[in-house]
Amino acid sequence: MTELRMRVYGALVNRVPEIREKYHNVRDGQTDSRERLRAWAYLLFLNAVWALGLAGVFGLAGGSRSRKGPDCRTAARLPDGPESALSLRESPQELADRLEPFDVVSFDVFDTLLLRPVCRPEDLFYLVGERLGYPDFKNLRMRAEEAARKECERLEGHRETDLFRIYGWLEREAGICAKEGMRAEERAEEELCFANPYLLETFRILKERGKRIIALSDMYLSEKQIRRMLEKCGFTGLEGCLVSCGQRCSKSDGGLYEAAKRLFGPDRSFVHIGDNPVSDGENAKRAGWSSVRYQNVNESGKAYRAVEMSPVAGSIYRGLVNARLHNGLTCYDKDYEYGFVYGGIFALGYCQFIHACAKARGTEKILFLSRDGDILKQVYDRLYPQEAKAGRTRYALWSRLAAAKLSAGFYRQDYFRRFLFHKVNQGYTLREIFSTMELEDLLDGIEDPRAQLTDKNVGVVKDYLCGRWEEVLAHYEKQNEEAKAYYEEALSGCRTAAAVDIGWAGSGALALDYLVNRVWKLGCDITGIVAGTNTPHNAEPDMSEAQLASGKLISYAFSSAHNRDLWERHDPAKGDNVVMERLLSSPLPGFRGFAGEDYEAKALAPRADEEARRAARIQAGVLDYCSLYQSLRIPEYAGAISGRDAAAPAFLWMAGKKKLPEGTDIQCVLT
Numbered sequence: 001m002t003e004l005r006m007r008v009y010g011a012l013v014n015r016v017p018e019i020r021e022k023y024h025n026v027r028d029g030q031t032d033s034r035e036r037l038r039a040w041a042y043l044l045f046l047n048a049v050w051a052l053g054l055a056g057v058f059g060l061a062g063g064s065r066s067r068k069g070p071d072c073r074t075a076a077r078l079p080d081g082p083e084s085a086l087s088l089r090e091s092p093q094e095l096a097d098r099l100e101p102f103d104v105v106s107f108d109v110f111d112t113l114l115l116r117p118v119c120r121p122e123d124l125f126y127l128v129g130e131r132l133g134y135p136d137f138k139n140l141r142m143r144a145e146e147a148a149r150k151e152c153e154r155l156e157g158h159r160e161t162d163l164f165r166i167y168g169w170l171e172r173e174a175g176i177c178a179k180e181g182m183r184a185e186e187r188a189e190e191e192l193c194f195a196n197p198y199l200l201e202t203f204r205i206l207k208e209r210g211k212r213i214i215a216l217s218d219m220y221l222s223e224k225q226i227r228r229m230l231e232k233c234g235f236t237g238l239e240g241c242l243v244s245c246g247q248r249c250s251k252s253d254g255g256l257y258e259a260a261k262r263l264f265g266p267d268r269s270f271v272h273i274g275d276n277p278v279s280d281g282e283n284a285k286r287a288g289w290s291s292v293r294y295q296n297v298n299e300s301g302k303a304y305r306a307v308e309m310s311p312v313a314g315s316i317y318r319g320l321v322n323a324r325l326h327n328g329l330t331c332y333d334k335d336y337e338y339g340f341v342y343g344g345i346f347a348l349g350y351c352q353f354i355h356a357c358a359k360a361r362g363t364e365k366i367l368f369l370s371r372d373g374d375i376l377k378q379v380y381d382r383l384y385p386q387e388a389k390a391g392r393t394r395y396a397l398w399s400r401l402a403a404a405k406l407s408a409g410f411y412r413q414d415y416f417r418r419f420l421f422h423k424v425n426q427g428y429t430l431r432e433i434f435s436t437m438e439l440e441d442l443l444d445g446i447e448d449p450r451a452q453l454t455d456k457n458v459g460v461v462k463d464y465l466c467g468r469w470e471e472v473l474a475h476y477e478k479q480n481e482e483a484k485a486y487y488e489e490a491l492s493g494c495r496t497a498a499a500v501d502i503g504w505a506g507s508g509a510l511a512l513d514y515l516v517n518r519v520w521k522l523g524c525d526i527t528g529i530v531a532g533t534n535t536p537h538n539a540e541p542d543m544s545e546a547q548l549a550s551g552k553l554i555s556y557a558f559s560s561a562h563n564r565d566l567w568e569r570h571d572p573a574k575g576d577n578v579v580m581e582r583l584l585s586s587p588l589p590g591f592r593g594f595a596g597e598d599y600e601a602k603a604l605a606p607r608a609d610e611e612a613r614r615a616a617r618i619q620a621g622v623l624d625y626c627s628l629y630q631s632l633r634i635p636e637y638a639g640a641i642s643g644r645d646a647a648a649p650a651f652l653w654m655a656g657k658k659k660l661p662e663g664t665d666i667q668c669v670l671t
Contacts, residue, residue, distance in 0.1 A: 012047055019046045020139075078304055078653065082334050083341070087300050087326040092201035095292070096209070099271055102290065104239075104264050105206055107199065108251075108274030109217040109226055111296050113235055114193045115327075117632050119298050119305070119318035124188055126312050127638050131184040134176060144169040145220065158253075162245035163220050186225055192632060195233035198329040199273070199294070203235055214240035214260060216272065218250040218279060240264075251279040257287035275299075300326035306649040312638050313645045317345050320628055332621075339618035342650045343375070343583040344625025349641030350531055351380040353556045355387075357529060358498055365497040367396035367490065367526075369509075370603065372502040374586035375619050379626050394490055396499070397603050399591040403511035405438070405476045406483055406594075410514055412469075414507060416462050417540075420453065428453050430461065438475055438595075442468060482594035484520040491516065491524045502581050503530040504572075505543045506553040513552075527552060532580065532647070533559040537571040557643035566647055579654050580647075583622075585615035 013020050023043045079086060090098075099105050107113050110121065118124055122142055129137025147169050148161035163185065167178035206213055215238055217226055223243045230238065240263055242256050249255020251274075260270065270289040274280025275296040284291040301322030309317065321341050325332070332340070354376075358366055366387075368377040377395050381388035400418065408415040419437050431449040434440055443449045445464060453461065465472055491497055499509035509528025516522045533548065533555045534541050545560065547553040558566035570576045587606040593599070606612060629639065 012043055016047075016050055019043070019050060022046060082332055082337055083301070083304055084325040084330065084332045084337065087295060087297070087328050088331045089198075089295075089328040092198060092205060092329070095202050096205040098292070099202075099206060099273075100209060100211065101269070102271040103268040104212045104214060104260070104270045106214045106216050106260065106270060106272040106289075107203070108272070108276070108280050108294075109215050109230065110193075110219065111275045111298070112273065112280075112294050113196055113199050113203070113215065114229060114233060115196050115297065115319075115323045117192050117194070117319045117323075117634060118315040119302070119322060120315060123311070123315040123319075124192065125185075126315075127192070127635060128181075128185045128188050130635070130637060131188065132176060132181060134174070140170065140174055140176075141166070144173070147173075148220075156248065158248050158250075160218075160244040160248050160250055161220055162222065166220060186221070189221065190225065190229050190232065192634070193229055193233065194323075194632060195235070196297075196323075196327055198327045200234050201329070207237055212239050212264070214238060214242065214263075216242050216251055216256045216260065216274075218244040218252055218256070220245050222246065251276075251283055254283050254287050257284060257289060261287070295326070295328070297322045297326040306652040308648045308651070309645045310642065313641050314648075316634060316639060317641075317645070317649070320625065320632075324624075324628065333617060335614045335617035336621040336624075338582070338653075339585075339621025339623075340625045341621070342653050343585075343618060343622040344629075345641060345649060346531075346580075346583050346646045347375055347379045347622050348383075348626050348629060349643065349646030350556050351376060351383055352641060353643065354380065354498070354500055354529055355384055357527075357554055361496065361498075361527065363496050363498045363527070364392065364494040365491060365524075366393050367398075367497055367499045367512075368393065369396055369398040369499055369501045369512075370591045371399075371586040371588050372581065372584040373500055374588055375584050375622055376500060378619070378623060382623070382626060382630065396490055397486065397591050397594075397600065398499070398508055398512060399593075400508055401436075402479075402483070402591060402593045403508045406480055407511040407514055407519075408476065409473055410518070411507075411511060414511075416465075420458050420462055422539075423453055424455050424458050425453075433461075437472075438593075439465075439472060442471065479594040480515075480519070482599070483515070484522075486594065486600070487512075487516060487520065488522060491522055494524050497524050497526050498529050499526050500529045501531075502584055503532040503555070504534050504538070504577060505540065506530050506533070506547060507544070509553065510544070510547060527554065529554050530556070531643075532557045532570065533567070535567050535570045535572070537573055555643075557647040563644050563647075566644065566651065569651065574654075576654055580650060582618070583650060585618040587612035587615045587619070 013023055023039065023046065089095075110116070116124055122138060125138040125141040128141065129135070134140070144166045145161065148165040149159040151165065151169075152161045153159045163182050164178070167176070167181045170176040170181055171178040203213065215226070215230065215235075219226065221243070223241050223246050226243055227238065227241050230236075230241070240260065242259050242263075244250035244252075244256060247256060247259050249259065251257065257270075257272070261268070264270075271292065272280060272284040272289050273292045273294050274284075275294050277293060281291045281293055298319065301318070305318040305321065306314070324340060325337065354366060357363070366380070368374070368380070373395055377393055381393060387393055404411070404415050404418045419433065423433060429450050429452055430446055431440075431443065433453050434443050434446075434449070442465070445468070446461075451457065499512050501508050506528045509526060509530070513526035513528070516524055516526055528547070530553060533553075534543055535558075542560070544553055548555060548559055548561065555562075557563060558570065560567055570580075589603060589605070589607055591603045596602070606616075
């Protein structure tokens with residue numbers, strides 16, 4: 001009976017967060033049987049309303065006033081053009097021109113002048129709860145606010161509570177020290193809120209013109225703290241800051257507008273800018289003010305954000321992306337957005353993972369293999385500048401092509417798989433195949449070099465090369481010598497190193513380890529770190545399972561041992577490998593091998609073609625996401641990004657598009 005009761009409770013109460021919150025607001029603390037019956041009836045009503053999709057009609061969507069943002073549970077089809085174009089609005093100069101005729105310009109504060117690095121305001125309570133060491137704090141904090149509002153309404157005839165009252169409830173009901181809790185929440189708000197760049201520029205222009213500017217906020221934080229937060233973010237010189245908890249009235253009931261009139265005189269002309277269509281819009285007009293709607297950034301971006309993410313990391317990700325793309329200041333190009341929205345969190349999380357692995361294993365050197373390692377090294381060096389300064393990171397020339405040639409003496413099967421069997425029946429001629437292998441002079445034994453490689457002649461070609469195997473290996477001796485010298489310098493003094501790549505079988509790192517230790521005798525144990533592994537859809541799905549099991553290879557986002565849903569969904573035949581590789585685009589050329597005296601200079605010289613330009617824009621987006629993340633000083637525990645979370649946005653993009661941005665050169669990506 002108990003198990004059945006828990007199942008029913010879970011289905012009716014816990015399935016929808018809004019239902020759980022509203023039910024507990026009514027039910028908690030009741031002991032009278034009639035009141036309990038009313039609460040249960042209300043619970044059934046809530047479930048019926050949500051099941052019929054009528055929550056908005058009944059005004060039940062969302063919770064307490066702190067819950068101004070979206071619930072972030074759905075994702076719509078991704079837009080065909082730049083997402084930022086959806087929120088592009090008049091310039092700050094043009095908005096300032098519109099506001100200039102008014103005597104007093106008023107701004108809403110939260111979600112207007114100030115933005116939070118979370119997609120819903122109450123998600124900040126996760127971070128406060130961690131500081132306090134209290135589990136389920138978010139839900140407790142929301143219940144405390146509603147209880148405090150009800151107390152204000154009962155005792156004083158209004159619902160405008162303050163932080164002191166909220167934490168008084170938490171101290172009584174949950175044992176949380178009110179003083180400590182208030183300090184933790186105030187610090188979290190002050191440290192993490194940041195300026196809306198669009199309105200910061202508008203504010204600056206208005207101040208230069210000598211306009212009288214005030215702020216109005218329906219908020220439980222004090223006027224003193226809100227002023228301090230605004231000044232920290234660049235909004236200085238306010239002539240007034242009216243807060244509902246201090247004035248005992250709000251924009252929601254129209255009282256703050258009347259209070260501002262009393263402050264400046266009723267004969268002044270007022271205009272208010274805010275994101276809430278009712279309290280900032282309709283209520284301002286009822287008070288005789290003009291109003292300008294500023295679209296909430298999280299409402300604008302909600303439909304396009306990945307939802308299959310953990311609560312804390314997911315909310316931070318959505319909050320940062322929505323703040324950048326939907327503040328209205330700039331329309332970005334699609335390549336930049338691809339890097340910012342999908343590549344940024346992926347590169348950031350992957351570099352965090354690389355750092356953790358290297359630290360745990362005592363790794364002395366991290367080799368970021370070309371070309372995927374280009375942007376990864378840039379991100380890593382920004383996150384951990386002390387390691388870059390100490391010379392522990394290196395962009396290392398390597399590729400599957402170079403690995404296949406140099407390790408052919410040991411990995412003969414992989415050599416033939418890459419150069420022959422993976423190119424069967426794809427229209428390649430034998431001359432083209434031998435040219436890629438750098439064996440053109442061995443065509444003398446081939447009857448028709450213009451013939452295509454097919455499933456019928458691939459065995460014959462393989463047998464022919466095996467018969468001249470010593471000659472094949474001799475073609476790569478000079479490159480082996482060059483590669484040895486290159487890595488002898490790169491790994492000088494190191495006994496352990498990590499080779500970082502995108503994936504998938506990890507053969508690049510394994511081949512490098514073989515050459516470094518068995519052929520070149522450099523004595524440096526190399527561990528391979530990959531973003532993802534081969535999946536059930538690969539021709540060789542279990543190719544590296546033994547190395548993954550032993551820890552010789554480590555995977556970040558998915559493998560057969562973790563995040564199996566991603567592992568099963570990732571299908572190279574549908575272009576998923578290419579999409580993931582595109583996240584780590586680089587304008588540098590693909591590395592073909594250690595041939596020629598200037599091989600290194602050529603490999604480090606950025607290309608000048610259109611694809612390179614687009615790759616640079618993707619990298620700019622990746623780096624800007626990481627810079628924004630760093631600038632906010634998000635606590636390490638809150639910003640830690642799991643492989644599952646890092647891959648989720650890219651998987652959403654794959655599901656919504658199943659193709660690369662228009663104009664992408666697939667062959668260039670695959671090189």
